[in-house]
Amino acid sequence: MEKPLVFFSHLNMSDPKEKTFYKVIHAIGKEASNKDIKNRGKEKRNRLSLLVQKPEFHDDVNLGRSGNLPKSISVSPEEAVKWGESFDKLLSHKDGFDAFTRFLKTEFSEENIEFWAACEDFKKSQEPHQLFHKAQAIYEKFIQNDAPQEVNLDFHTKEIILKSISQPTIHSFDAAQSRVYRLMEQDSYTRFLRSDIYLDLINGRPLKTTNLRRRSRSFTFNEFPDEKPDIAIWL
Template sequence: METPLVFSQLNMCESKEKTFFKLIHGSSKEEGSKEDKIRVSPKEAVIWGESFDKLLSHKDGLEAFTRFLKTEFSEENIEFWIACEDFKKSKDPKQILLKAKAIYEKFIQNDAPQEVNLDFHTKEVITKSITQPTLHSFDAAQSRVYQLMEQDSYTRFLKSDIYLDLIEGRPPRPTNLRRRSRSFTYNEFQDVKSDVAIWL
């Protein structure tokens, strides 16, 4: 009898995070069509070049910047920042605890699926406070990630085809937006012959 190939570890956190991150990002079915939804005038897009805050405060600016980060495989930074913004709006203590744990497991802990680049001290402070989080638990980490994006990714975004097309009123070019993953899927290795038992 054949044993079905199951990688249960790929969905370990899904149930806890699913509802929370669906609220932030929408369903995955929408992801492919998002680049078609960026419809701004060149005049609006030019404003995004004035400051990083102006880019992030505009819904389409945030979407264009996220699309750019995906081409650089660093979208975890903006996703973490968005998750922190949403987290700070939480009111219910139970919701604060659940969201804090989801953010920690997805972005902060060692080998998290979308681990952001933080110094040891910042990570340590968050790790110690995660059992009793406050609305300010991620402030230092969010500020650090914001600075990294502003000083690094934002300047490259302003020179990117994605942004230049918008300010010149050209339709967006198709981009190859592959999801970076630290784990593999069955489809990527379907031609590899191996003993299933080694994975169990």
């Protein structure tokens, strides 16, 4: 069996053996250095993305994580019925927020509600350094391509955010938050009202342990042809 040959295009085979050896070692060392730089960059992005998981990002809501759903939701059926009147009433009630988060986790789409909540917290920031650090963390975690919990946003909205986060204002994420809100309202919210989680609550039954299912698709703004991007006002 013939052995494969490895050629180094940048080597001059007429060089002395010692010189050729050092060229190979230098090339290997340079490649290892480049990999080390890339790894350090990745670690930095991961550390930034963890900032939005710190307690100050979730003062008013309990987001939980996958596999760590709210232990119990104690609410009267009468109160739960009100959540069916509007999406805003659902999110404005802590137990409603928790129930909806529990439902999104069963669809593996909790990044949407977590992004919305992070934006709500971001708008409460008063100090410039808080705005800057939180804006960077939100972008790293939810907005940039291949973010750990990337939400579905159109290219133009992402570009507007990218241009603004170096000097963010409390309105930097308004367009993106509004988009994600509408997607949840028109898609996930309607399914939530038909889910066992909600039906058990309005019928006064204890919540069942819901089996997580693999999400077959991710909804995007393109699925709502009547909805037009409202990014023009943010230009």
